[in-house]
Amino acid sequence: MTPVDLLGQALNGLxxxxxxxxxxxxxxxxxxxxxxxxxAHGSFYMLGAFAGLGLIAATGSFWAALxxxxxxxxxVGALVERTCLRPLYRRAVLDQVLLTFGLIYLFEDVxxxxxxxxxxxxxxxxxxxxxxxxxxxxxxxxxxFVIVFGLAIAVVLWLVIERTRLGSIVRAGxxxxxxxxxxxxxxxxxxxxxxxxxxxxAGLSGVIAGPIRSAYPAMGSEILVVTLIVVVVGGLGSLKxxxxxxxxxxxxxxxxxAWLPETAMLxxxxxxxxxxxxxxxxxxxxxxx
Amino acid sequence: xxxxERIQTFYGESHVLHDVSLTVGxxxxxxxxxxxxxxxxxxxxxxxxxxxxxxGRIRFEGREIHRLPAHRVARLGLGLVPQxxxxxxxxxxxxxxxxxxxxxxxxxxxxxxxxxALFPRLRERAAQGGGTLSGGEQxxxxxxxxxxxxxxxxxxxxxxxxxxxxxxxxxxxxxVALKREGLPILLVEQNFPLALRVADRVxxxxxxxxxxxxxxAGLDADEDVKRRFLGVS
Numbered sequence: 001m002t003p004v005d006l007l008g009q010a011l012n013g014l015x016x017x018x019x020x021x022x023x024x025x026x027x028x029x030x031x032x033x034x035x036x037x038x039x040a041h042g043s044f045y046m047l048g049a050f051a052g053l054g055l056i057a058a059t060g061s062f063w064a065a066l067x068x069x070x071x072x073x074x075x076v077g078a079l080v081e082r083t084c085l086r087p088l089y090r091r092a093v094l095d096q097v098l099l100t101f102g103l104i105y106l107f108e109d110v111x112x113x114x115x116x117x118x119x120x121x122x123x124x125x126x127x128x129x130x131x132x133x134x135x136x137x138x139x140x141x142x143x144x145f146v147i148v149f150g151l152a153i154a155v156v157l158w159l160v161i162e163r164t165r166l167g168s169i170v171r172a173g174x175x176x177x178x179x180x181x182x183x184x185x186x187x188x189x190x191x192x193x194x195x196x197x198x199x200x201x202a203g204l205s206g207v208i209a210g211p212i213r214s215a216y217p218a219m220g221s222e223i224l225v226v227t228l229i230v231v232v233v234g235g236l237g238s239l240k241x242x243x244x245x246x247x248x249x250x251x252x253x254x255x256x257x258a259w260l261p262e263t264a265m266l267x268x269x270x271x272x273x274x275x276x277x278x279x280x281x282x283x284x285x286x287x288x289x
Numbered sequence: 290x291x292x293x294e295r296i297q298t299f300y301g302e303s304h305v306l307h308d309v310s311l312t313v314g315x316x317x318x319x320x321x322x323x324x325x326x327x328x329x330x331x332x333x334x335x336x337x338x339x340x341x342x343x344x345g346r347i348r349f350e351g352r353e354i355h356r357l358p359a360h361r362v363a364r365l366g367l368g369l370v371p372q373x374x375x376x377x378x379x380x381x382x383x384x385x386x387x388x389x390x391x392x393x394x395x396x397x398x399x400x401x402x403x404x405x406a407l408f409p410r411l412r413e414r415a416a417q418g419g420g421t422l423s424g425g426e427q428x429x430x431x432x433x434x435x436x437x438x439x440x441x442x443x444x445x446x447x448x449x450x451x452x453x454x455x456x457x458x459x460x461x462x463x464x465v466a467l468k469r470e471g472l473p474i475l476l477v478e479q480n481f482p483l484a485l486r487v488a489d490r491v492x493x494x495x496x497x498x499x500x501x502x503x504x505x506a507g508l509d510a511d512e513d514v515k516r517r518f519l520g521v522s
Contacts, residue, residue: 182337
């Protein structure tokens with residue numbers, strides 16, 4: 001592999017890592033705050049891609065879809081939290097797992113019913129349809145857009161979570177939800193907001209993934225496994241961990257696929273196993289008690 | 290002010306509080322004593338809405354609060370300094386203080402400046418993470434954080450737990466000062482001298498029931514109650 005190939009793969013890995021970050025950040029905050037293992041989180045990614053597909057068809061604009069699809073998915077997320085998950089918070093984890101596992105099938109069937117089961121390609125924006133020369137090699141402009149856009153979202157999220165009052169409420173809730181309520185904060189509304197926000201980010205990930213990875217009903221359950229690995233590697237409830245884990249797993253899977261196609265998935269499991277072996281709480285998670 | 294009337298509280302199926310009644314009057318400091326596992330923390334958790342009672346009533350300023358969610362109870366003016374302090378470790382000291390702050394504009398209200406004047410150490414550490422503070426500093430932050438909500442009654446659950454004697458004296462000084470200002474206090478303690486120093490009235494709990502109610506002097510003179518329920522003599 002030449003250095004130019006290496007660079008190309010690294011950029012591919014970065015674009016994939018950015019998609020994983022948008023997915024995992026919501027999952028990790030939901031885990032950390034609500035103690036809910038939301039297996040349907042990947043479905044929000046899939047719904048984002050299909051909402052994007054529908055909105056591009058309706059509006060003719062990728063950019064309109066980029067803005068509106070996450071809103072649609074966020075509303076779906078809020079409804080799921082209010083109607084399905086809320087009654088289960090005090091129940092055993094297995095009940096939540098069963099419910100969210102069931103939601104995966106529900107959402108897949110809804111999408112099959114509307115769009116059919118086959119793979120649909122999603123047109124990217126005309127603005128980034130070309131390619132950019134980097135070190136003499138052509139690299140799709142759209143992927144560069146995904147990288148810059150995703151990292152910009154990461155910066156904005158970091159500013160919101162670390163520098164605003166809303167962010168301090170979210171961090172407090174992740175640390176100790178009961179005590180946050182004890183300070184007079186309506187933690188139920190925060191739960192709904194975080195769940196909806198996480199769903200919207202997953203939806204955003206789905207829309208921007210569309211032109212690279214297409215849209216198909218099983219895409220959500222496929223990426224869920226990788227996203228769960230990211231969360232374990234990065235550490236529960238940590239924004240920094242989510243970013244670091246996404247970038248690491250994005251590179252590991254991309255280089256794995258390039259070098260050892262048969263064992264690409266194995267490599268990310270090895271990375272996870274090593275992290276868990278030496279740091280059971282993940283790279284930036286709080287120490288296990 | 291605060292009236293707990295014949296409450297029964299459960300954790301799942303285990304029955305923890307049996308028919309517990311207790312009152313805190315306006316401007317009054319009340320101590321609740323008892324051994325580990327007597328049900329003192331459960332009582333506090335019942336009052337603030339963390340573990341609502343299954344039966345009985347809790348009124349605050351005449352209003353029933355035992356069916357309200359915890360954040361509504363807090364907003365009515367019950368300030369909690371919880372067992373184990375429960376500082377938000379990922380938040381800075383200033384963020385911990387700001388989280389529940391309200392009512393700062395009223396005359397004589399608790400503001401950040403006023404709590405910093407009460408606990409100068411917190412001003413020095415304002416930008417530091419709550420998790421980096423020492424145990425004593427965390428306790429001061431827990432008290433300051435509750436004061437920032439401008440509570441109408443202050444509930445403290447074992448504020449002396451795990452702290453050095455000099456810090457316990459400091460906490461005692463602050464509680465006496467708060468009482469002088471007229472802030473009603475319900476103090477759960479195992480530290481008998483601290484409770485005697487602060488309280489106007491005392492209750493003793495054992496196995497989820499109130500077994501003694503009276504004055505600090507009366508309890509101090511009652512060797513039988515002290516030996517049986519507090520393990521002091």
